Amino acid sequence: MQQSTPIIFDTGAKEVDTIPESAANSTPAAAESSPTAETLPTAFEETDAVAQSLRRARKNPAWMMYYESVIREEKWRKAMDAEIKAIKRNDTWELIDLPDKHKIIVTKHGTIRLLIALAAQNLWLIFQLDVKSAFLHGYLEEECPYEPTFFVKIGEDGRMLIACLYVDNLIFIGNNKGMFSDFKRSMMNEFEMSDLGKMHYFLGLEVVQSNDGIFVSQKKYVQNFLNKFKMQNCNPTNIPVEFGLKLTKAGSGKKMDNTFYKQIMGSLMYLNATRPDIMYIVSLVSRYMECPTEIHLLAAKRILRYLQGTKDFGIFYRKGEKVDLIGFTDSDYAGDQDGRKSTSGYVFMLGTEAVSWSSKKQTVVTLSCTEAEFVTATACVCQAIWLRRILKKL
Incomplete structure (x- = not known):
């Protein structure tokens, strides 16, 4: 029977780059790290065209578009008919409002x-x-x-x-x-x-x-994701974010289509399920969904270029390893350029493989690095308690 084990916290843990090729060994082209005035219009005219084509293709809601494509196939019609018949036969549900102080709980x-x-x-x-x-x-x-x-x-x-x-x-x-x-x-x-x-x-x-x-892994999802946003032939990059990148709400360049930007963010967030290597940058660029600018979209498209070269990446859980649960946590003090809030991050390893991770902007403004570390450690302890309770049952 699996026993729960002590959690080891390393609040001084540094960020580890798991990318095969070091950022120090790669020299991004000028158009990647600091786009010139000549390259920006072409790149963003292409992005606008993609966004416009998506809007034209999505006059109806996304679910309706997918429904219209699958309803033509007999196997899907049979599957839908079988489920509807089962629902009617069992008289299984009645539509009501969610009761007060109750939450919908799903598997994480x-x-x-x-x-x-x-x-x-x-x-x-x-x-x-x-x-x-x-x-x-x-x-x-x-x-x-x-x-x-x-x-x-x-x-x-x-x-x-x-x-x-x-x-x-x-x-x-x-x-x-x-x-x-x-x-x-x-x-x-x-x-x-x-x-x-x-x-x-x-x-x-x-x-x-x-x-x-x-x-x-989510290899098929990544490929469909790149195809959807016309990035299937883009040039790959070795790291998902420029070293030392700082973003603000004001940004630079003209404003971009926020619907198109939100679609990219939603797809990237779901990819976090198997890709802890992009957790930090996805959390960062998703803060600017309401009013994205060119610099924000460039940062998002760099993640897609990184995914182009790492489609096969995932997590491998080795058989037969009897190991402890270990947690690491760290914070980026006052990293947010707009509100001076810090970023909390943690990862839990069961042996050599990650099982839980997070990177989020803190909800309060801390007045010192020590206070930011305490806020981060609190979030990490909550996750540790949840994981230990699961392991205790086993």
Whole structure:
């Protein structure tokens, strides 16, 4: 049984560059680091054209565009018809307002990564079930302020089954094949479910399970992302951000289309699920979504150029490593050029692989570097408590 272990905090930890080629060894072209007056108009005229084409293509909402494309395929029509029939047959839901003081709770990506790391360490396979109808079966007779998404069952002789649920997707791991069979049989008898076998794709994460470990990435998502924003043929760069880059709300250059900019930011934020190497810069450039300028868009497009050269990057969880949970935290004192707020950052490692990370601007203005470190350490401790509670159940 996995035991919870002490958390080690290194508040003096320095940022480690995990990029294969050092920034010191790369000399960006002048157009990359400091665009000239001659190069800016061409680059941004092209960006405006892309934004305009996206707006023309998206006169309808995004979901409607995707619906119109898939409704032509028979396999998708059958899948939608099956789900609608299941919903009607079970009389499963009634639309209401969210009760006061209640929140919608879902599974975090951090929980998924932690389960993957545990599965790799204990040489367990990860299996997946898909629920045809994503709604509850039967009536609730009592108030339900939250919906559990993480379940642990411990049987005799140390047998264990761990299940994690996200809407209509369910993954489970454990150390006993008999419990697997009983669990799948009971779930498929109670609900209409499909057995997908070993997990390969979950919440946008591509999972490859091998004899050496488990590799998690978002390669397909990155390629679709670059294609969407016409960056599939861009020149790659070695690092996602210029060294010493400082951004402000005023920025420099003309104002850009904020809808186009928000689309880029939304896609980048979802990519943070497997790419801690871009967490800091994505957090930085996402602060300027309301009124982006040319300099902000240049910083965002540099991230896309970095992704062009690192599509295959992900996290590899090695099998058989019995290691401790270790946390590192640091802060950037008064790094925000507009409000003088600091940036908090932390990362938790289960062995040599990261399972949880964050980079966020602090909500208060601190008056000293020490105070900024305390604010950062507080956020890190909250995450540590959550991770330890999960491990304690195991």
